[in-house]
Amino acid sequence: MIYRSTRSANLEVSGASAIIQGLAPDGGLFVPKVFPEAFSKNELKKLLELSYQDLAGKILGRFLPDYTPEQLATIVKGAYGAQWDDAKIAPVTENKAGSYFLELFHGPTLAFKDIALQCLPRLMKTALFNQADNRDIVILTATSGDTGTAAMRGFQGLDKTRVIVFYPYQGVAPIQLKQMLSESKDNTVAIAIEGNFDQAQTKVKQIFNDQDMRKLLADHDFTFSSANSMNVGRLLPQVVYYFYAYGQLVARGDIAMGDPVNYSVPTGNFGDILAGYYAKKLGLPVGKLICASNKNNVLTDFFKTGHYDKNRDFYVTNSPSMDILVSSNLERLLFDISGDPDLVKGLMDQLKETGEYKLPDDLREKLSDFAADYATPEEIEGEIKRVYDESGYVIDPHTAVASLAAHRFTGNDAKTVVLSTASPYKFPETVYHAVSGQAVTEKGIPALKQLAELTGDLPASIKEFLGASAQEIVIPPSEMEAEVKRQLGL
Template identity: 45%
Template structure:
């Protein structure tokens, strides 16, 4: 039977349902299973299958304690009419490369792929102690996109509530409005004074606060769980789109079954690219996974030197969702690459917590670098790439995708290996930056910028984004980092 335990110890033995409900292990580690890769997905059978069918096969391999019927229901609810493209994650040619659009969901960001299905997974989990009044409070820090996608997924979902923290003044106007106007009786949104890493670290501390957990359980029948990619239920749905990309390449006769593919992935928290590693473990012929960073290039430095060091200047960039210095999901990759060495992982994470840095052994780094490539783009390069992509391909990309587009241009090309760039957000989430890059009028509000972008490029702004202009702002709270715990407690009492 497939069981899940922490990356830092093997004492837990949870089912996937229990791991999803819990979110993070008691010792601060992330849930992993040693069965990953024992079940392979038959890639020869992928051609012509709709996204939903591919999802059923991939998720069936990753979450075996969900029944076929449960998964079918979750998938049908998550990948239906709320998507603007029936292929869910369509693959499109882009010059000599391909682009995988992950932003056709309700909040125009790749997080929708996972956060439309996570609440459905949660609904099939049960309280550990049989407390039928127990509610799950989803607690999440966001660097921009997770927040809205989680809010949209969990709003008014039975048996749940959600509290989202975002760094004040460090997300785009559109991203902030997406969160602050969210409808739903069970949602709370709050800005914090600090950056994303501050907020994420505080959220992890809150998860580890045993006293608070006991108080929330006793006073409000509330348990905390996560919608960040530290939750295994957030991570595994993202594995599906790597298989979907491969299926579409097969269908378009770009590759034959078994041919290898490269993926270039804009990533901050390492979840989006880790899903590609999981796909490889499940049998997908992945040749390289290339980490594309912005100016906060902590992952680039790690992959080139073997030293992870978060003690460095934090830059606020035009690709805010990647402005992260502590890439939580790296821990899972290190666990698998070190062949399940929980002592090593525990030691590395302890070093990170105490000294802000750790160094991996040389043989482990060599193994990692065999699969993972890396590159990064500064602000000017991001702007240049948005312009370059439009000029060459008549295709508009957002600043996060532009980081990956830049890194792809820098890499040596193997003409026999197709390369897929993951596009993580609609350019309409960042219309001002995109307009500036394209030399269009970027004065006025983000909504005026959207109109200009639409008119000048012949593309259409997603209706949900444009509708934010007239939506009522419901949440204006701002707290210091050390006020987050009180905010969570008050939110739980109000349930």
């Protein structure tokens, strides 16, 4: 299968090369030149009976035929093994307060990013082998919280790789920070910038696309790649759990085969919900994809008006992983509905130059697969409380955004799966206050212990880093490129 850039008609590479590169050289994102054929009804029925690992192999094989079935089997076996605390990998709860919750936080860092970032390093290592590429890969990424830890854990100790993560100083949750700093060792490092996530992500893209920087790396046998959802190798593994969730509902008799199901997705960078869109294109009976945002509701406005406008106040909220105003993966959707790389490039240039763009009316009509809503910080706490009071089930703030959007959605009568993207133990301050009505006595680890006393025992993966300590590195965004050079000894 050939992959192409969203911004030019003549930039084409293999799937393995797209995964190694991360971003296209023209600044665009890699997408399939021809989207894979949808599964037939008979194929779909058989798929939904598979284990998570076998299902992942089949779906990845649809997108990555340049990997052998044996290679993909090895990759998914390693990615979804003993490091998960639930054998199902992504279990779906029974109905809780009106929705089904797809728990995506049973991996080593307790967030949905593990689903892809346990897989991506193995995809990347195999791609290097297949292409006889002996360069060292530099994973350069920006994070609003969970990607950083998951990338560092996924690539930890992997030979011929270096991971450099930039995150907003005082812009991630205390537990997320503790996790990242505890993973800063060997071939991985996390660095804070004096700014927000969008500034970090914008600068990372600039460094990626700097031709002088690329030449300097090449002269030292390095090459850049990305571990965030701009990398198609991060995006594709996320398609799997939409199918797996549907299969669990069918197996339990909650739905009949062929019934549409809505998916409500906490949305920041748009990768997670885009994976659901890809699942629908592959033949999964998806009703609506509910794009759930926090107070930084640029996507809600976009889906309601067709106008993307990042020229607005930026809010630091109690759902920090969604504190984003530039949703990079939306570019892939724009390309999919238009098929026009010149139009996409024009819109992205407008966004860079003016901070906004407007979709033509004919393209707005092609967004009907999506609904959109958002939640304020106060509404987030209220939804955590509502779900807990009605079902005894505890959710994190990001999940609460999607849960509230699902609860308020009236567009159809289909049952709704809420993507539960992080463990409530990663955000104990907000969750404890929402459930108990009282503030924690102290943030960070003490808050974590207070929440555990209220709701149950701590997950083993959190216990691992409770005693870890490390010093933050804090730099202005203007020094990010120099810091990359320093970390690589250039």
